[in-house]
Amino acid sequence: MKAAPLPVVVLVSGSGSNLQAVIDGQRSGELPIVIRAVISNRADAYGLERARAAGITTETLDHREFPDRESYDAALQQRIDAHTPGLVVLAGFMRILTDGLVEHFRGRMLNIHPSLLPAFRGLHTHRRALEAGHEQHGCSVHFVTPALDAGPLIIQGVVCVLPEDTEEQLAARVQQQEHRIYPLAVRWCAEGRLRLDGDTAMLDGRPLEAPVRIGPETPLPA
Template identity: 45%
Template sequence: MTKKRVGVLISGRGSNLQALIEAAKAPDYPAKLALVVSNVAGAQGLARADDAGIPTQVVDHKAFASRPGFEAVLDEALHGAGVDLLCNAGFMRLLTEDFVTRWLNRHLNIHPSLLPAFKGLNTHARVVEAGAKITGCTVHFVRAAMDDGPIVAQAAVPVAPDDTEDSLAARVLAAEHKLYPHALRLVASGDVRVEGEHVVGISRPEGENALFSPPLPGTL
């Protein structure tokens, strides 16, 4: 099996990166983490990558006068590592339309809500304030607009009556750690593809777990 080479963009602790690292250890996983890039020196995720033997690089956005300048160096690093697919994992920078176009339909992001609901920041506080009964997380292909793009997979998380921002965030994060490796597997294996602005090619067996779309392995 020829594995897709994956670049991961981080800004912080890298817990979703760790989930991808663990998933990629499986011999049948169709992706290999080839490079981890942080825009923040000293980000905890860099240590996670080092521990796993994955090459790392820091491209500090503050060192550049413009976003295109930052992105040019970022793009050079990714191509230098032979990256096929790109994953944002807590990467706290908006990217220009030019960069998004260069990586179109090869660039994934995870967001802690059931998109298109609750885009942007302070997601869990807004969910609790709104009195929502269900929230969750979404893996989608990146587009120039924030938290927008064709949806690959989602996981739903019930909101408890006594939930706080922190308690809800912890449960959603646990769902993210299962969902992101699942979604990357779907994309890297070619089981899904983008047509127009929708992801297609997903089989939906009878009785799939309603909390995951498409179902996670072992949840049927």
């Protein structure tokens, strides 16, 4: 008997290109999920337009209308819980989440970060990679835990840094990798293959001692 699609809520703050990659996977049937809602802290986030175009429920919860981070996250948690998701996907949600919210969704929340973690946590990752003279850069999907960009790693997309690269050129190539690896991690969750056991990411019942790594020309694993 075929399992029911995994209910998903996606959080966005900006253009939502990773959201679009997940929407495309849902449409094609490659991702056995149903996106129940897309929620943003910004009413002008283009990701909301992407969701509306796909017929997905959208909501805006403006953080500026709350006195502090704790009250905002409490309201956000209620909004998310109303859709009873099995997975929460952060797709460029530019908010540092409180420990309480993160623990509530522990093992059910994924994030994608534009660096090869643990290198370059935080912002301006492409600029920092160029300034540091790194030969490789990329993106990482990880489970969300209270420490910023420090949750257990799942999969990384790797690109070579070219001598002539600008920050914008490097960012564009990394983003192409994001659109490949994030839907894959979501699919693994939907298929019940990926889970969090304590502080360890488990894939197919085995601990991921190191994240799965793929390059631009590497076929995606099953």
